[in-house]
Amino acid sequence: AQSVSQHNHHVILSEAASLELGCNYSYGGTVNLFWYVQYPGQHLQLLLKYFSGDPLVKGIKGFEAEFIKSKFSFNLRKPSVQWSDTAEYFCAVSNYGQNFVFGPGTRLSVLP
Amino acid sequence: DTEVTQTPKHLVMGMTNKKSLKCEQHMGHRAMYWYKQKAKKPPELMFVYSYEKLSINESVPSRFSPECPNSSLLNLHLHALQPEDSALYLCASSQEWQYPEQFFGPGTRLTVL
Numbered sequence: 655a656q657s658v659s660q661h662n663h664h665v666i667l668s669e670a671a672s673l674e675l676g677c678n679y680s681y682g683g684t685v686n687l688f689w690y691v692q693y694p695g696q697h698l699q700l701l702l703k704y705f706s707g708d709p710l711v712k713g714i715k716g717f718e719a720e721f722i723k724s725k726f727s728f729n730l731r732k733p734s735v736q737w738s739d740t741a742e743y744f745c746a747v748s749n750y751g752q753n754f755v756f757g758p759g760t761r762l763s764v765l766p
Numbered sequence: 767d768t769e770v771t772q773t774p775k776h777l778v779m780g781m782t783n784k785k786s787l788k789c790e791q792h793m794g795h796r797a798m799y800w801y802k803q804k805a806k807k808p809p810e811l812m813f814v815y816s817y818e819k820l821s822i823n824e825s826v827p828s829r830f831s832p833e834c835p836n837s838s839l840l841n842l843h844l845h846a847l848q849p850e851d852s853a854l855y856l857c858a859s860s861q862e863w864q865y866p867e868q869f870f871g872p873g874t875r876l877t878v879l
Contacts, residue, residue: 686866697872698809698856705866744808748866754858756808 656681658747658757666763667735675730675760677745681752687728688746689719698744704728715739737766770871772857778877781847787874789840789857797821797863798840800832801856803873809856815840816863847878 661676679685689701702713709721719730728745745757770791779785789798797816801809814822815834823832829851831843840857854875858868 688867690870695875697854698870700870703867742806748864748868750866751864753811753864754868759806759808761806 656685656747656749656752656755658745658755660743660745660757660760662760663758664761664763666765668765669737670734671764673730673732673735673739673762675743675745675762677728677730677757678726679728679745679747679755680726681747681749684749686748687719687721688748689713689717689728689730690744690746691715692742692744694741701730701743735762735764737764740764770857770859770869772855772871772874774874775872776875776877778879779844779847780879781849783847784843784845786844787842787855787857787876789842789871790838791859791869791871792838793859793861793869794837795859795861795869796837797860797865798834799858799860799868800840800842801858803854803856805853813842814863821863844876847876849878852876852878 657680659678687704690698691701701717702711704711704721712718717732721728743760748754773788800812803809812826813832818834829846833841854873856873857871860868
């Protein structure tokens, strides 16, 4: 069965700092990868997804993620965070014939 | 239309009430899902419907009763809930069951008093 881990439970940054949130998965076959964001009190929003092709994926709101197959990783990055990026971030993995699996989430707090 | 809609957005109910949550999609998807999400936790799968048949029930208490009247609609009937059932209830759909991409609705925020 697949599993997803996210390195940090809570990340605190100042505005304009660079962000990298780690995500690792355990499945050895072909995977599809997602990052979701959930702002306080709001619903899940898809930030970006990777199915195939260029391993560097660009998403909404200036976020990007890099799929490194050899490291089973799909880390999320943003060069300069804003206070409005304060949210919970979930990595997720899926594949044909498998259920959708979410990571435990990373809470990002951006200080103004 | 790549949207999953859910009603109501918010619901407050007492422990003796009966209420229903509704989910709708018009993407022609044949699999629909209910998830429960507690604050600051990832969504947890509750039920999966595939071609309008219940395929997975993740040991959910019987006070939650899903229903799939047709391929576009998914309901979750609630009865005799407990305060610990307060959570965000998310609906999702995908082209087929265990298809890689799921589309999530905005959720219903449920409070049980």
